[in-house]
Amino acid sequence: MKVTNIADGIYQLSINVENILFEGFWEIPNGVSLNSYIIKGLKTAIIDGVCGWDGVPDTLFGLIEQLDIAPESIEYLIVNHMEPDHSGWIEAFKKINPDCKIVCSKKAKDLLNSFFGITENIIVVGENDTLDLGNGHLLNFVEIPNVHWPDTIAELDTLTGTLFTCDAFGSFGKITSSVYADMLSEEDLALHEKETTRYYSNVLAYFSMQVKKAVAKCQALPVKMIAPGHGLIYRNPKEIMDAYLKYADYQKGPAREEITLIWGSMYGMTENAVNYVIKQLQKEDILVHVHQVPKESWGTVLASAWTSTGIILAMPTYEFKMYPPMASVLEELGKKKVNGRKAFRFGSYGWSGGAQKELDEIMTRLNMGWEFIEPVEFTGNPGAKDLERVGEQVKKLVEEVKNAVRG
Ligand SMILES: Cc1cc2nc3c(=O)[nH]c(=O)nc-3n(C[C@H](O)[C@H](O)[C@H](O)COP(=O)(O)O)c2cc1C
Numbered sequence: 001m002k003v004t005n006i007a008d009g010i011y012q013l014s015i016n017v018e019n020i021l022f023e024g025f026w027e028i029p030n031g032v033s034l035n036s037y038i039i040k041g042l043k044t045a046i047i048d049g050v051c052g053w054d055g056v057p058d059t060l061f062g063l064i065e066q067l068d069i070a071p072e073s074i075e076y077l078i079v080n081h082m083e084p085d086h087s088g089w090i091e092a093f094k095k096i097n098p099d100c101k102i103v104c105s106k107k108a109k110d111l112l113n114s115f116f117g118i119t120e121n122i123i124v125v126g127e128n129d130t131l132d133l134g135n136g137h138l139l140n141f142v143e144i145p146n147v148h149w150p151d152t153i154a155e156l157d158t159l160t161g162t163l164f165t166c167d168a169f170g171s172f173g174k175i176t177s178s179v180y181a182d183m184l185s186e187e188d189l190a191l192h193e194k195e196t197t198r199y200y201s202n203v204l205a206y207f208s209m210q211v212k213k214a215v216a217k218c219q220a221l222p223v224k225m226i227a228p229g230h231g232l233i234y235r236n237p238k239e240i241m242d243a244y245l246k247y248a249d250y251q252k253g254p255a256r257e258e259i260t261l262i263w264g265s266m267y268g269m270t271e272n273a274v275n276y277v278i279k280q281l282q283k284e285d286i287l288v289h290v291h292q293v294p295k296e297s298w299g300t301v302l303a304s305a306w307t308s309t310g311i312i313l314a315m316p317t318y319e320f321k322m323y324p325p326m327a328s329v330l331e332e333l334g335k336k337k338v339n340g341r342k343a344f345r346f347g348s349y350g351w352s353g354g355a356q357k358e359l360d361e362i363m364t365r366l367n368m369g370w371e372f373i374e375p376v377e378f379t380g381n382p383g384a385k386d387l388e389r390v391g392e393q394v395k396k397l398v399e400e401v402k403n404a405v406r407g
Pocket residue numbers: 264265266267268269270271315316317318319320321348349350351352353354379380381
């Protein structure tokens with residue numbers, strides 16, 4: 001836990017959380033930070049909070065006290081987004097400070113009532129509304145709905161150019177060496193980028209259209225620094241705004257010059273061909289992610305698929321359909337709108353097959369628009385000819401991916 005003075009009168013209170021499933025189901029191997037902010041003008045405001053992980057709200061109150069601020073003296077609580085990782089502490093806070101005014105969107109006001117029964121002392125703000133905290137700290141609100149709940153707002157501190165964005169421009173990963181992205185080593189920066197795409201694909205991917213609108217809105221503001229509710233602070237806002245626009249574009253493809261190989265096998269027959277393909281891909285000049293289902297969580301598979309232009313699916317037939325863990329992952333990729341990929345499928349079957357039929361059905365139903373090159377199916381173990389055919393198709397896919405990305 002950490003308190004950092006990030007601008008004149010502005011403090012970040014940050015807590016790292018590990019060993020949880022984010023939103024109750026996303027695996028986060030490198031943890032996540034929860035960031036709250038204090039603005040001290042003539043009046044004091046706190047922006048967002050943190051939920052019951054890691055001993056908070058007690059931890060958060062401890063951080064506030066480090067700043068010599070009595071929690072009961074805070075005038076405004078700004079709720080950018082009512083998801084309980086940011087709002088779960090409000091009930092406890094209201095017990096200490098019942099007179100605090102909650103500043104939030106109209107939709108968040110309804111959620112305050114349904115989550116916590118809070119109906120009093122609420123100031124509803126919308127597009128371009130302002131709140132003057134004194135000492136020059138004038139907050140200018142913007143609505144950024146569905147990034148990632150409909151209630152979401154952000155606010156610019158016009159004195160310092162700090163934009164508080166909650167889930168927008170967030171990332172997974174703990175805060176370690178610095179709270180600023182521009183202070184990371186090359187190695188830490190690479191991990192941070194990976195954690196940002198994991199966060200984007202798991203949390204925001206579905207709302208990519210709305211993300212684009214939110215970024216456009218933020219781009220029009222005089223922003224000097226972006227301070228999100230998860231992850232690092234950006235003193236070069238253009239960097240993360242551009243990155244988020246790119247991530248949003250990956251929804252419809254093409255994405256990066258990368259291939260994700262997703263595979264599953266009951267008795268090792270399909271796996272034999274997978275091993276052959278992995279060796280072949282190692283010879284190609286392209287980044288490859290390999291994920292076995294159901295061993296790896298679908299959040300991890302999604303993170304790779306989101307940035308990959310090419311997808312290879314390898315699975316056998318099971319009870320006239322496809323190997324069930326693969327079907328589950330594909331359903332989730334479809335729901336998150338991992339669309340417009342270049343794809344290839346191979347796999348083993350015993351007598352009449354059926355995996356391909358279900359694959360076609362899922363692609364059509366979820367309108368995924370993946371362009372498949374001809375699949376390769378084999379009975380039982382793949383023979384030399386089958387492997388050769390699989391190899392040819394993989395080569396073809398690599399070319400298609402490169403062409404799609406390079407235009
Ligand atoms: C429980 C079970 C159900 C199967 N159902 C079918 C089926 O409906 N149609 C078919 O052609 N093969 C079916 N098979 C055969 C497998 O597809 C075949 O053995 C294949 O080689 C398995 O590949 P794998 O080792 O990569 O899992 C089934 C196998 C198992 C174990």
